Amino acid sequence: MxxxxxxxxxxxxxxxxxxxxxxxxxxxxxxxxxxxxARRRRRWGFSLGATAVAALFAGVVFFGGMGRDTENPDTLSVSFADKMNAYISQLSDEELVEQFDYYAADVTLTLYEEE
Amino acid sequence: MDEEILKIAHVDKERGFRCLIERYQEPLYWHIRRMLPGHDDAEDVLQETFLRVYRHWNSFKGESKLSTWLYKIATNETLRFIEKNRQTLLSLDEMGRESLADVPDESPDDDNRERLALLQKAIRQLPEKQRLVFNLRYYDELDYADISEILDTQVETLKTNFFYAKENIKKYIQKHYERL
Structure with a gap:
């Protein structure tokens, strides 16, 4: 050997x-x-969008015309999409991750983001 | 070197991260590759490792060495991959398609090339824990304190694992080496 x-x-x-x-x-x-x-930003934007839509819906249901533009009653006075985009673009990566982790834990939101 | 990387990353995360990849890609790749048969699998796990490091970069507080933290993530990713693909990896081994045949052309001589391949085969036969301890100690030359952090195992247990790993490798090689 x-x-x-x-x-x-x-x-x-x-x-x-x-x-x-x-x-x-x-x-x-x-x-x-x-x-x-980029993918995380999109996913987080979508989660935030779903939250905004849910909040908007709740507002319309519970508060009726309170959220409407007084001069133009058929349109909503707040542009959630614009505010959301501005908000997301100013966030750092770390803040995005934190926010994303927070929203990812919400079952009602993650249901919508299956890929 | 690690301090330099952390300083750069503090100012410019992307640049710091690139430095980190350049510094650690080879040791981590080989650490992963010793546990996995093929290059493609090793590359996948290496990418997942760096991705995870990037995602959790803020959670590194400097309480352990940067290298230890990276090895720990790489080890966990490798074990996760093995667990997920256990059947496929086993069948590859059984079929003898693992890339031990992929020996570098510049290998010193045929005899040593075969011994190197045989050593890898011997390491593959080890139980997972022994294999990890042996690789981290023998190839990566990490001290027991670092390996202890990486594997969440007490130093005494690691020493025992390393001892048995060497014994098992010796036995395996002595049994097969005479056939060379």
Whole structure:
């Protein structure tokens, strides 16, 4: 039987890695992170939108015409979409993640965001 | 190096994160690859690892080393992947399609190449915990205190695991090496 020693064998890995893998990986990874961030913003925007719609609906049901523009009674005075977009765009990634985690825990909202 | 990365990330998260990827992609890739047979699987898990790190970046408070935190996430992601794909991974092993045949052309000589491959086979035979401890200690050269944090295991238990891992590897190789 041949002698065996772990030290003689060494620590080299006998696996092949595609050429240039480690050179290209950081770019690919950063690309994926940006995509993930954009996706989270969209999902969070959708969750917030669902909340806004629910709040609006509740307002209309319970308070009747209280939310209506007095000069133009057929339209609602508050543009939720504009306010929401402005609000989302000013949030940092960390705040978005926090907000998203909060809304993700809400079953009634997550029901709508199945992909 | 880690302090530098954290400083950069504090000012510019994206740039800091890129530095972190460049610094840790290779050690983490190999840590994952030693547990998984194929490159594609290892790459998937590596991506998931960095994604998770990015998502939870704010939860890193510097109470442990950055490297320990990263290894812990990589280990958990790898174990999650193994659990999810246990059947497929097993069948790959059984069919002998694991990429041990993928030996680098620049390997020093045929004999050592075969010994390297045999060592990997021996490591694959180990129970999961022994395999992790052996890899982190032997290849990544981490100290027991760090491995203890990564695996949530007491140092004494880790030492025992490492001892048995070496014994099992020796037995396996001595049994198969004579056939080379």
């Amino acid at each position: 041949k002698d065996f020693d772990l030290i003689d064998i060494g620590k080299q890995m006998p696996y092949r890695v595609p050429e240039g893998f480690f050179k290209q990986f950081p770019d690919r990874m950063m690309e994926r992170i940006r995509a993930e961030r």
